[in-house]
Amino acid sequence: MARQYWNPIETAPYHEMKALQSYRLSRMVRRVYENVPFYRRKLDEMGVKPEDIRSVEDLRLLPFTYKQDLRDNYPYGLFATPMDQVVRIHASSGTTGKQTVVGYTEEDIHIWGEIAARALTAIGANEKDFVHVSYGYGLFTGGLGMHYGAEAMHATAIPASTGNTKRQIQIMKDFGSTILCCTPSYALYLGETMRDMGIQPSEIRLRAGLFGAEPWTEEMRQQIQSLLYIKAHDIYGLSEIMGPGVAFECSAQQGLHINEDHFIPEIIDPDTGEVLPEGETGELVFTTVTKEALPLIRYRTRDIATLSREKCPCGRTLIKMSKPKGRSDDMLIIRGVNVFPSQIESVLLEFPEVSPHYLIVVDRVNNLDTLEVQVELSADTPIDMVRSLEKTEKRLRAALESTLGIAAKVTFVSPKTIARSEGKAKRVIDKRANILY
């Protein structure tokens, strides 16, 4: 019988998990204090000694680490091991400013493969599967992360990487890909391209997918599932903490289990830094307790989520995080109101007249913020009457306003005119960036 869990720790009772976390945390803090001048200085400034940290409850005594700290110590300043023990480097896409560089020892790579294998096992994959990896291979962690996960569980990895979408579909068909790993927006694009090529989902063997690297909504899951005839699961990760596999969705599809034996999560108020009780929404913070090359203490992910220890039908006891509701740095403040692109997406997906391809344009006209949502009409929307299109537009505007709390202009554009992405989708153009205020 196929394994249900990759590692028994996934179902351990909480007191055992907590004991393991506490032991690993105290060891890690001692190690970074001795090896990373940045952390030694921070702890000294706060008057915290490594021996003060004995249990997970002492986490809140520790300082936060920000993305900026990684940039300030570019490239290797926060590494805790000599470079001769570092076997791999990755780097974040770094859309603004310097990119952030992360490193892995042999043991780190091993653990990464293990947690990615846990994620694959949780969606029912086993050694008989063909894991089609359409994340980019390279400095980005997506491709190699899932690749090593597939190999760790003795499945067959197909390193398709990104690009050449029609060829990818041919490969899926010919090589018998059964599990797809890529960004959710690329999964949609693959599905659309397949349809355009006249290939039926039944002609390929795909049965499940692990999609991550960008936030996506429940409605988008439904679209991917019906387009590709697969079960679509979320996988969460960030290069600073490890890469894909930090958290993963199980068959219950209700939240993502965090591999908390390696990464201890907290939810904090992003403004005050105060730790919030379970169930409340705030910024997700991780402390890596086993990472050797680049251990990070209370790393601010900027992702907005909630944590829950409620019993999961899958039997895992690993704490769960909600699908990230967005990133605090993706959050747009428009006329003083917080707006997440994911909110807009979930509204659009309720309208069959439009496709889930959209662009959010924020501008400032006469000192007033404007929000425009450009969205592609579906190819088969009846469009003979101006009135019916205007009616759809009006309903969309009303739905957006009730969800967002501010008015948005809706502009229909022709199918396939909004640029498709093979990696993370670019959904927002904020023209206010050039305006001084």
Place this chain on the structure above:
Amino acid sequence: MTIKQLSAFVENKPGRLAEITEVLHESNVDIRAMSIADTTDFGILRLIVNCPDKAEKALRDAGFTVSQTSVIAICVNDEPGGLHHALKVLSQVGVDVEYMYAFISREDRSGAFVILRVGDEETALEALRKNNIKLLAAESIYDM
């Protein structure tokens, strides 16, 4: 007695109309009549062509949102009151006219042709027939 009309969604952007006419040209489609409905953000190009199914497929393959709708084509006398006569017939039976546009033909110089999209096609056709208003068959327009 209805005609197939194509409606294509056109964004208000320079060059979009030309992209459509390019597709039609390349597929060797002949346009019989056309009109455009415009709003501030987009337009709807309505076309009567010699081969509607082929044209629809070509436009769809080129990525346009296209719908096919049925419309009525009538021939009215090209003289004062010609159109009024036909519209009065429709108004008397309570049929809405959603939109209409006219064209003339190279061969038949006696009449003007009007394409009508009406709310209730059945009732409209019946009333027009009863009042001896000349209806055009699809083939006669496609082959014009």
